[in-house]
Amino acid sequence: MTSTTKATAVEAVQLWSARKVYGTGDHAVTALDDVSIGFLRGTFTAIMGPSGSGKSTLLQCAAGLDQPTSGKVVVAGTDIGALDETARTVLRRDHIGFVFQAFNLVGSLTAAQNVELPVRFAGKRAAPADVLAALAEVGLADRVHHRPGELSGGQQQRVALARALITRPDVLFADEPTGALDTTTSREVLRLLRGIVDRHAQTVIMVTHDPVAASYADRVVFLKDGRIADQLVLPPEHRNSHPAAIAGHMARLES
Numbered sequence: 013m014t015s016t017t018k019a020t021a022v023e024a025v026q027l028w029s030a031r032k033v034y035g036t037g038d039h040a041v042t043a044l045d046d047v048s049i050g051f052l053r054g055t056f057t058a059i060m061g062p063s064g065s066g067k068s069t070l071l072q073c074a075a076g077l078d079q080p081t082s083g084k085v086v087v088a089g090t091d092i093g094a095l096d097e098t099a100r101t102v103l104r105r106d107h108i109g110f111v112f113q114a115f116n117l118v119g120s121l122t123a124a125q126n127v128e129l130p131v132r133f134a135g136k137r138a139a140p141a142d143v144l145a146a147l148a149e150v151g152l153a154d155r156v157h158h159r160p161g162e163l164s165g166g167q168q169q170r171v172a173l174a175r176a177l178i179t180r181p182d183v184l185f186a187d188e189p190t191g192a193l194d195t196t197t198s199r200e201v202l203r204l205l206r207g208i209v210d211r212h213a214q215t216v217i218m219v220t221h222d223p224v225a226a227s228y229a230d231r232v233v234f235l236k237d238g239r240i241a242d243q244l245v246l247p248p249e250h251r252n253s254h255p256a257a258i259a260g261h262m263a264r265l266e267s
């Protein structure tokens with residue numbers, strides 16, 4: 013194996029000198045300023061930083077939902093800038109899952125129908141047993157036929173997780189997935205995210221404001237003004253136990 017293929021084999025996602033500029037001229041905003049970072053397979057990374065520091069932009073570019081103005085993004089060994097929109101859509105569909113703060117479930121569909129959506133978008137049908145297994149994995153085997161309006165916020169976010177995971181994506185991107193949840197339900201969702209990394213060696217990249225949420229990760233990356241300002245590696249024995257240390261790093265960034 014050459015060193016090049018080896019490198020792409022261990023990195024689920026890589027950004028090389030990624031810059032993202034919104035607007036032009038006097039209105040130009042540099043949301044990402046020369047960011048280079050890799051995300052190893054089977055790891056959980058939290059991305060933190062003040063509001064407007066570029067967290068969502070980093071996630072959108074890393075997930076191929078948006079394109080950097082310059083630089084390169086490699087997902088599952090593929091330079092996504094070299095793909096046309098159709099190929100990029102297929103790559104996202106086959107390798108990437110998303111969870112958002114606002115759940116984004118379809119209100120008229122049941123939990124099971126929501127979970128099946130990504131499979132339908134791929135022009136296939138999910139076996140009912142697979143849909144049930146996905147809902148069981150997030151603890152909702154008894155809510156299969158409920159619609160989002162009949163579920164709590166935490167349950168809705170777990171449906172969204174099951175929907176993101178049914179395609180077994182290499183990488184799950186989550187933008188403030190616990191932002192709308194109370195402490196107890198946040199923990200359930202965070203434990204599930206930790207579990208997919210530990211049990212299925214999937215990769216999770218999560219934006220969060222919450223030091224407790226970030227403490228479930230293996231690493232915290234701090235952004236400021238579109239640049240990586242700091243990183244903190246959390247050894248397994250320190251996991252979930254040092255939100256204060258993470259909060260301290262955040263406070264230094266914001267000062």
Ligand SMILES: Nc1ncnc2c1ncn2[C@@H]1O[C@H](COP(=O)(O)OP(=O)(O)O)[C@@H](O)[C@H]1O
Nearest residue numbers: 034035041043062063064065066067068069070
């Ligand atoms: N679609 C857009 N058009 C113009 N400016 C944008 C757009 N999206 C984000 N920005 C700007 O880019 C910067 C980074 O935004 P964002 O990535 O959303 O930050 P964060 O998620 O850390 O709050 C901010 O200054 C924001 O105003």
Ligand SMILES: [Mg+2]
Nearest residue numbers: 067068069219
């Ligand atoms: Mg954001």
